[in-house]
Amino acid sequence: MAPVSERLRWLFLAWIISMCITTTQCVDRSNFKTCNQSAFCKRQRSVTPGNSPYRALLDTLELNENSMKLQLLNKVNKVPLLLEVSGLEGNMVRLRINELKPLKPRYEVPDVLVKEPRTVPLAVVSRDEGSVEVSLSSPDHRLVLTAEPFRLDVLAGRELLLSVNSRGLLVFEHLRQRKDTFTAKVSSAVGSMWDTIRNVFSSASKKEESSEEGEEKADDTDPTAEQTDDNKAEDGEAEKVKEEEEENEEGMWEETFKTHTDSKPNGPTSISLDFSLPGVENCLTRAPAVSLCSSGDPYRLFNLDVFQYELHNPMALYGAVPLLLAHSPRRTLGIFWLKLPSEPGWAETWQGEEFGNSHQLLLHSWFNETVLGKVLDYVQGSSEEPQTDVRWISESGIIDAFILLGPKPTDIFHQYASLTGTQAFPPLFSLAYHQCRWNYNDEEDVRSVDSGFDLHDIPCDVIWLDIEHTDGKRYFTWDPNKFPSPRDMLQGLQSKKRKMVTIVDPHIKVDSDYKIHKEVRSHGYYTKTKDGSDYEGWCWPGTAGYPDFTDPEMRSWWASMFSYDQYEGSTENLYIWNDMNEPSVFNGPEVTMHKDAVHKGGWENRDLHNLYGFYVQMATAEGQVHRSGGTERPFVLTRAFFAGSQRYGAVWTGDNAAEWDHLRISIPMCMSLGLAGISFAGADVGGFFKSPDPSLLVRWFQTGAYQPFFRSHAHLDTPRREPWLFGDENTRLIREAVRQRYALLPFWYTLFYQAYRTGEPVMRPLWVEYPTDVSTFAIDDEYMLGGALLVHPVTEEGARGVTAYLPGKGEVWYDVHTYQKHIAPQNLYIPVTMSSIPVFQRGGTIIPRKDRVRRSSECMAGDPYTLYVALSPQVHTGDRV
């Protein structure tokens, strides 16, 4: 096959973004860890590709209707793992690897999967002493498991889709007792003894005497005795020595970053696994999210509050979805690594020169296998093909990976949605325009902003209040001077059919007179320190506690706080915004919670860090459902998120800046989130930090009007920027953009309904609709809304024209403003003025609109729909409305 058609595109879905625009505005990188500053990551990265020490024990293979289980034995440390492979309904494969007998349970992610995925029976097709071939239910798909070294290949027909552990990077740091109970200095001697002992135990055989002896010795603090043991140990096998070295590596039982010490009572627990995708050329210069090609630090998935974040940087940010998509004209694949909620998440790829090596290595290993002939037959022209290798590393937990086999992009969305759920169907108003600022100062300010929209005839549905509305950053309260009568204020908004959103953050001010704090403390709901006391950190209110949202009991208590009698001053048109829920801890390591903080069930924050924000939003959304007696859909905006967060509301891209680069990046950021299931996403219109000039503000309104979550927001220190403050002409331009949004609300609502039903993203890269058109793969400055509208916002300062690619051989597109028809495919140059928002309707689609734009979406409830039917050269449209 021609190389170009073999090109696959990689999207790494967790996003973030380069280019420090000005040095003064840069994020302070030193506050955040690099891989080398994180012991587990450094350890894992030092493991180089090679022959895997793991051997699959084929004689332990058990096949039942749900799964195939067998043991993997590490030839070096003799610790056995249990591999469980299942075929899942909808063309997926699940791979779980855990210790056969862990010292204590390892963390398995709860609550992210909507339900236990349904399995399909597997059948052994063929088997010999070195391999097993298993068929999956879907025609043609097979798994080939090779015993030594362990690897797993997924095949479709004669095509090799993906290999697991082909580079031998399966690493599973087993749980172990801490060897040195005395001092660190004597640890090496005793440690090696302990290893001997444990190895003996774990292989469950031989010489109990000797191990007992060893135990006694180990407990003995007499240095002479240790010396003797040490000498004995030196006589042992070379691998023991090797392990001893490993055991002594720094950072296994404790590590320090800046002034923070991370105690690690469970020792090293990290895991890693590699996946190879032949035929995938991963490097695209304009990848929508971060290109994985960077040879620098791996891409990090660890929810953090990064002040003034950088674009195009693999650093961690507020949220993470550990889903990797690969797309080629022939097929789309996905890997969902459900163990990434634990901190960690370093994923990396090799390419360039290293890529060549790994490729050779792969072939080399095949030649030593008995199944080699078989596998090789399936692979076409493999030596010519590019390949991408991916490796996932996590700090703790088990390996639980889902391989989504596509083959079409929509199949991937359905598959992923069947695992983690679909987008919550948002209430209509939340798809309209939101006006936010840190902060609207008082009730009078809210009233004047509200009437400002009417005065300037700009539609608006929601006015937001940031942290300053509370009584001293005590959430669920109101500043008694600035907001003395919130009910009246909310009633005032209701009379215009508008809503309000207030902020409720998860950090709770430690104040014995504060009801929420008192209750959380008395119920014992706070997250604990490693020593068992309530964990406290600094955030907006000063000293604050962090309720343990991983505790279901705590979550239902939290939800009850949103009932009208608990949240004083709240009414039905009040909705909620959860910020700082990574969680942000100003004085914590990397501005977040200590990894050794303890949650319900004794789990460390290390194990479930990325789930914290997910649970905060979940509990808040449930609270809103409860307060209405289960009749109203909730609206909750969150900053931190994880896989599955789409089920609870909207996400925004955090604290961006009033820069053209930030405007541009909002497109790939929202697209990436959509591909990762989170359709309801947006960026702060105007940019949070700094002050936009009027042309940037206008362009941002125009862009935001065509992105899923449409909200203006501004930092406390910036000048006011309500839409009417920049002269009549700019007011007119902004009004027009917002009105376009409102006219299309029925279309947006329909798209969200589809996203809710199917998991298909609302805002899509072009390749989702045109998977075989290679020229769409790298486009990240235009996108589609559903299958009908193509949007190419103007995001360049002073632009006089844009070039939009109109895809689809034999298709036609209509300019929605002029109805002019354009034949596809073509690169269409469109001259633009300040009022231009290039949008095209695809021939063969129907778009429902409400052309009577009113001051809020609810005012338009009874208005007639207008269907815009765009004919295609083909007679049949097949579109749904």
Next chain:
Amino acid sequence: MTLFPGVQPSTEKGADKTWKMAGVYLTLSLLLSCSLAVAVEIQRPRGVSLSNRHFYDQSKPFTCLDGSRTIPFDRVNDDYCDCKDSSDEPGTSACPRGNFHCTNAGHRPQYIPSSRVNDGICDCCDATDEYNSGSVCENTCKELGRKEKEILQQRAAVAQQGFLVKQQLIDEAKKGQEEKRRKLAELQESKDGKEDELEALRTVKEAAEAPEKEAKDQHHKVWEEQKAALQLEKDKARMALAFLELDDNADGLVSVEELQTHLELDPDSDGTLTEPEAQTMLGEAPQVDQTAFQDIVWASIKDNYQSETLPARDPPPQPETPQDPPRERLPEEEGEEEEDDEEEDVEDEDIDAEEDDKSPPVVSQTEKPEKEEEMPPYDPETQALIDVILSLSLSLSLSAQKSRATFDEAEKGLRDLEEQIRSLEKEISFDFGPSAEFSYLYSQCYELTTGEYVYRLCPFSRVTQKQKFGGSETNLGTWGSWAGPEDDKYSVMKYEQGTGCWQGPNRSTTVKLTCGTETAVVSTSEPSRCEYQVEFTTPAVCQEPKDQDPGSHDEL
């Protein structure tokens, strides 16, 4: 959901054209809430004002007001937009940018955007905009009209009263202005007088100072001569000593070899005093006697010559010039160093301290010659001369000092006067409004205490904010300019360049002036970080109330 019967391929944007042109783009209008209520008021369609009534004649087809199209009259207010200018739907929300007229009997008539017709929100007080939305709106026009009338009356009363005050203010300002002008003229005049006076005094002073200066100069000259003589003597003694020392063989002559024993005399400082070098010093002669030594040699070597007998005591050459400055600085520098050690962090203070330390030496420098005068022992003759000069200069000084003091006082008086003139000129030059009605605010201050702060507005000067309980004052801006709109320039004051904000701009304040009988700050706010707004009432902006009742012209 019912599909509207007889769907036409038409749009609000000229669908016929689209239809023909592309033949593929088609808009269906699906009216879900088909309210074809062509409920018409007496003689005119809904939403049409009395003045526009004649455009809507039921008996004729309707022509869009822009003339673009003519349609059967039953398409007027049929909840479907036909005219580009929205004129066919004055009473519905069908057209995108139409206007709906509500009569609002009992209150003011009003146009509202057609998008507010039947949107469930009562906009017109006569409730006519919500005829089909299910919202129940009450006719509140009478009530509103009454209230508005009250408010307007109240306002008018205030304006009336305020305007009267304003007239007084204007009168006072006029008088004040005149008074100031008069005073300025007075001051000007007295300044001229003072200047002359000062000139006279200056002459007296200079006259008194002349003999004093002369005496001082003479004194100085005597002292200089004395000093030179002394120096010469000293030098001669040194020379004699040097000659004796150099003349190693005591033959009364200094030779080249003898010179060479003094390596410090090496002119090129290369460590050796060569024979030619020594020869050059001696001139042509192979050796010199004391007289020749004094005339020829001494001058060239005295700076470098080191005495054999008094090596430590004899100061190095050029003792006079560089000695003065170091002597004065030395203690000061030591002091500075100590200070540096102690307060390295307080740099500003250090600099101040340094400057303070430096000033005394400046003073002492001027005093020093007098001190030195007394130093050397003089022969009785000289001493007598000096004494005479001294006593003379002292008495001269006394009279000079006196005239100096008189002069200084007069000069200060003049300066004060000039200062007064300047400030008066400044005040007069201020723009206090077309009739100077704002001049009474000058050098006044008005305070408002809020929950947290005390705000203080001193018109034409500055705005400040101070925490209620202690804390220092923050400058929210100093007088900038009148900043109202062109036709109402004196309604807004702008104060700028206040204390800088962290990571932000300098604080600034906008003062909005409204008519009131009292002069007071009524509210303050900070709509944007570090941008303050002050509401300020003053009679000075009150306009003469027009003899009209705006609430009274109802249509119908």
